[in-house]
Amino acid sequence: MRALVTTPGQAHATEVAEAPDPRPEAGEVLVRTLEVGVCGTDREIAEGLFGVAPDDGSRLVLGHELLGVVERDGPGFARGDLVTATVRRSCGRCAACAQGAPDACLTGDYGERGVTRLHGFAAELVVEAPEHLVAVPASLGRLGVLAEPASVCARALRHARAVGARQPWELRRALVLGTGAIGMLSACLLRLEGADVWVVGQADAGTPQAQLADGLGARYASTEDATAADVARDAGGFDLVVEATGDAQVMLDTLGLLGRNGVACLLGIDARRRRVALDGPVLGVDAILQNRSLVASVSANRVDWPAAIAALDRARARWPDVLDAFVGLRVPVDGFADALAFRGVKATLAFQPDGAPC
Ligand SMILES: [Zn+2]
Ligand SMILES: [Zn+2]
Incomplete structure (x- = not known):
C-alpha cells in the first residue's frame, strides 16, 4: 500500500512510499483511509523540527487526523462504518493514563499516532484497536476529517x-x-x-x-x-x-x-x-x-471525541456551506507538498476519490 512517510529530525525527507499492508491481529479493526487532515504539526515534522519514529526504525508514517471506512467487520464496527481514531496513547505507567486520560499523562512518555513513536494514518490501510476508534455519522460524511482538531x-x-x-x-x-x-x-x-x-x-x-x-x-x-x-x-x-x-x-x-x-x-x-x-x-x-x-490544554480525552463529532454534525446541519468551506484544499496524497504549504483553515489528503463509499 502507499503511505506518506518521513524521517523525523530530517527536513525534506517526506515522500509517498510503498509500505507493507498492515495485518490486523485478533480484536483489531482494518480501516480503509478516506482522508487525512494535515496541520502545523505535520509541517513541523516534515521540516525536521518535531516527531519521533517508532522504535523499530527511523521512518514514521505521518498523519494524525483520520477519516476512514471500516473495511471488514470487527468488534463493535461493521464494514462500511465511517470512523476516526484518537491520537494519543497511554505511556503505560502513570495514573492518568491508567484512568484512560493520556491527554493528562503524568510522565510525558505517551505515544501519538503520526507524531511520536507510533505510525500515523496517512496510508491506504490502517489497523486500530476498537477502543481507539470513534464512530462518525454518515450525515457528517467527509467533514468527519475535522474530528481531530474539533476534539x-x-x-x-x-x-x-x-x-x-x-x-x-x-x-x-x-x-x-x-x-x-x-x-x-x-x-x-x-x-x-x-x-x-x-x-x-x-x-x-x-x-x-x-x-x-x-x-x-x-x-x-x-x-x-x-x-x-x-x-x-x-x-x-x-x-x-x-x-x-x-x-x-x-x-x-x-x-x-x-x-x-x-x-x-x-x-x-x-x-x-x-x-x-x-x-x-x-x-x-x-x-x-x-x-x-x-x-x-492539549490533545483530547476519549470523551471529547464523540462530543466534538456530534457538535460538528450539528454545525453542518446549521451552516452547511460554512462547514464545507473549512476544508479549503483537498489533494491526492501525491500532492502532500501543496497540503503542507496550505495556509487556509484546513487541507486534507484524499486517499479515495470524492464520492467513494462513505
Ligand atoms: Zn493536527
Ligand atoms: Zn502517562
Whole structure:
C-alpha cells in the first residue's frame, strides 16, 4: 500500500512510499483511509523540527487526523462504518493514563499516532484497536476529517468551562485569536453554544477565514485594523478567550483581554527562545481583583471525541456551506507538498476519490 512517510529530525525527507499492508491481529479493526487532515504539526515534522519514529526504525508514517471506512467487520464496527481514531496513547505507567486520560499523562512518555513513536494514518490501510476508534455519522460524511482538531477544541472548552464554573460565571462573550483550524473550529463550537463570538486574525477582511467567521455569525477583526486589546475594550472584556495563534506574547496578553471571572485558554505552541512581557498591573492587580484565570490544554480525552463529532454534525446541519468551506484544499496524497504549504483553515489528503463509499 502507499503511505506518506518521513524521517523525523530530517527536513525534506517526506515522500509517498510503498509500505507493507498492515495485518490486523485478533480484536483489531482494518480501516480503509478516506482522508487525512494535515496541520502545523505535520509541517513541523516534515521540516525536521518535531516527531519521533517508532522504535523499530527511523521512518514514521505521518498523519494524525483520520477519516476512514471500516473495511471488514470487527468488534463493535461493521464494514462500511465511517470512523476516526484518537491520537494519543497511554505511556503505560502513570495514573492518568491508567484512568484512560493520556491527554493528562503524568510522565510525558505517551505515544501519538503520526507524531511520536507510533505510525500515523496517512496510508491506504490502517489497523486500530476498537477502543481507539470513534464512530462518525454518515450525515457528517467527509467533514468527519475535522474530528481531530474539533476534539482538541472540545477538550479546551470543557476545561475552560470547568475552571469558569468554579465560581458564578456565564459564557456570553468569547474571543478567539487565530484563524487556523483550531481557532475557527473553536469559534464554531462557541457559536453552537450560543455565545457571542469575536474572531481576531491576521487574515484581511474578505479572505476565506473572515467569511467563515461571518458565516458562523461571529464578528471578525483583522489585526491590520484593530488589536485584540481594542476589540476587548469595545466588547467590555471577555468571559472566555481562546488562543490559537502559536505566539507566546499573544498567549500572555490574553490575561489583559478578560473581564471579571474570565478564563483564557491557550492552545497554540511557540517554542521560540525569547522573553515575553506584560504590564505589571494586568497580572498584579486585574488578574487578582477580577478572579481571572489562564489555563492551557492539549490533545483530547476519549470523551471529547464523540462530543466534538456530534457538535460538528450539528454545525453542518446549521451552516452547511460554512462547514464545507473549512476544508479549503483537498489533494491526492501525491500532492502532500501543496497540503503542507496550505495556509487556509484546513487541507486534507484524499486517499479515495470524492464520492467513494462513505
Ligand atoms: Zn493536527
Ligand atoms: Zn502517562
